[in-house]
Amino acid sequence: MVKVNIGQFNRLTITKMVDFGLYLDGGDEIRQGWGEILLPARYVPENAEVGQAIDVFVYFDSEDQIIATTEKPKACVGQFAYLKVVDVNAAGAFLDWGLPKDLLVPYAEQTRKMRQGEHYLVYVYQDDESERITASSKINRFLNTHLPEYLVGELLQGIVMAETDIGYKVIINHRHSGMLYYNEVFTPLRIGQTVTVNIKKIRDDGKIDLLMPQADKNDLSELENAILQDLKLNNGVLCLGDKTPPDVIYQRFSVSKKNFKRALSRLYKQRMITVEPQRICLTERQK
Template identity: 25%
Template sequence: MLAGKFHEMKVERQTPLGYTLMLDGEEFFLHQAEVTHPIEVGETIEVFVYYDAKKRLTATMQEPAVTTEEFGWVEVVDVRKDLGVFVDIGINKNILIAPSDLPIFESLWPQVGDYVYCYLKESQSNYLFAILARPQEFGGVKEEAPQSLHGKKVKARVIRTGKIGTNVITEEGYMGFIHESERREEPRLGEVVEGRVVRVKDNGEFNMSLIPQKEFAIVEDSDIILEYLMGRRGAMPFYDKSEPDDIRRVFKMSKASFKRALGRLMKEGKVYQEDGWTYLKEDTDSNE
């Protein structure tokens, strides 16, 4: 397998469009646009080999961020629902991450401008794909999180999505996990999220929460309920005995959080409950 790797090749001859290179008796073309510094016939140079648009092996002196042997961070430059996600690896051709390597739900696919950590793989059909790294493959950039991180707010990038939870990594290389109970919505792959470190484990990884602490969360949750009520002309078929799954589906919060926020609103005289419904009091000021 030659594609996706660096190779040392001899410059055999120059052509009007570039150079012909030689490796083990086989010729490869180096287009003038792929030359990064002056070279001479007879010189041995290092080039990266990839497939062009016609699936021909071609060489470039540009240095990619990833290879079939090295992981790296690359930027998402295009998202095609019918094809997958294209990333810029640092050469004159964008590389595809196929849907089979992306989250099941398209809403969790990375967006243009997001970064993902991956490596290259050559298919049997003469194509180079980018493959997302699994959490256990971040050894090259992983650092042990200090205990002093506990309780601190951190920003981290999503590296793996899942129903049970979300794997993330900070800019410093600290690996973290967000349990499903510690997020209101599942963040997308490649997204940068900000949350609070709730635990630093003995293995140097940390647990993170995207839900504000109770004293702040209750205010935010109350605003969510009020906004929902106002959008329904002041009435909703939810109250403090509604099913937890229904509450989480609609309000993206636990039943306990919902009850706390609802209790606060009732104590403040903004809402009242009747026959399994919650109603907004007519004199409630939406700007309060």
Template identity: 25%
Template sequence: MYNKNKQVRTNTPPSQLQAGMTLEMTVARKTDIGYFLRSDKDEVFLHKNEAHGPLDMDDEVEVFLYHDHENRLAATMDLPYVGMGEYGWLEVVDLSSRMGVFLDNGINKHLLVFVDDLPKLRDEWPRPGDRMLVALKQDKLGRLLAKPVTEQEVMQISVLADESMKNKNVEATVYKVIAAGAFLLTEDDYIMFIHRDEMTERMRIGQTVRCRVSFVREDGRLNGSMRERKELQYGEDAEKLLRYMNNRDGAMPYTDKTEADIIQEKFQMSKSSFKRALGKLMKERRVEQVDGWTKVIKTD
């Protein structure tokens, strides 16, 4: 969990209670279902389900303030994973196409990332089980919401990479998606960018992937790829073509002259990758091209 500015918890009474505060309060009254807590002249209700065991009059307890499901300011002794002035990774627990994404912040009520703070394309939204890097904010009514971290906040988290990272495999989680690709933060807090051409699938916010560092930039950031290094990828593509032909009597009606869109549809690889793989097989005398067909060379 990242803490930009660890929230100060204090016995000093605030002038007005607000959602997102973590503070010490005193038990002022008890009821059958809970406790009224007091800080200076302000009171807030703590339900028994939100207390860590029975409380007595004048007990002092540390609580977090939030709006309950009936939109009333309430207290809980369950402290959040991320408080005001902090940011961290929270797990996605539910989605609403109308409202947005709900996150588990360690208390009974889930935290909403509003639809306006999410990508316009729904397939770039996170899915349940993904993790989002977020901070807290309040709406106009003072209710707590989560928001994706800003680039400035990510810069405060991140560390600079050196050349030793090149070609290493890392795990990284997407925190931002743009038209050209995706920005990720690795498990060791390096910022990485993966261009769309280096993806093996369309990426979404909150997705964690295994990828390779393809380049270390002068500013300490990384460029990444979900593809194997070219010399390894050539071999995998070549074997894929061989399997395709062997399953079809050792031949296919595709050559290095075949249109790129047909290659992409049939083999899910670019025309250049197809030609490199085909060239490898021809150089090794494993296939030949005859009359618009590619055929496996039979060996006795």
């Protein structure tokens, strides 16, 4: 039995080729399927043929007819995304989510009135009554409050949700929120920014502490080369050293101060640089 997930990518079989596109098997309507689903001609892959299974995103078009596309939206149902308002009318705000039909955020789903041209963090879901794909900026309602099963050290993708007095709240895996403390961040972050984080700790109450990932030993040779290249481009001198603040180092090389100092130590031991409190210099033989 074919099951179609609205607002998701589905692998569906081509049943019919027509001049204006092709039809896909959306399941028997008698068994609560969607019948044949149109994929318009402009989205049809080359060499498509009847019986072939292809991956398509399924949603409702501007006339509320079910339709398929091979385009990739900026978010699927069940995901959070930072999207721009392109229009506001009596129904609510409409967001650009990468498809021809804009995504509606009804006024009842807005934490504050949305304005055209601004970006907002939203959750994409399918409305139970209308079955339409809709968005909401009432983020906390959609976060999972059950005890997470992540492993300490696990690497995850996240979206910055909010800034607080102690750090940044980050949505991880489109399910939970975690805290990235200021002392674990080497450069300012912005709301809606996508970040890679590590699980530092899961507290007994289910709250999650996060870390920015650190470069490991295998990355240091690349970092050393970057430092040497930067030195050569700046006449053999960089105004970075042991006393340089961590955020300045991160903005320049995207690494922690700890790994920066490790790289300097290895370069120093190879007699490629000299290290002073406020600067590093190429040795004469490296110039």
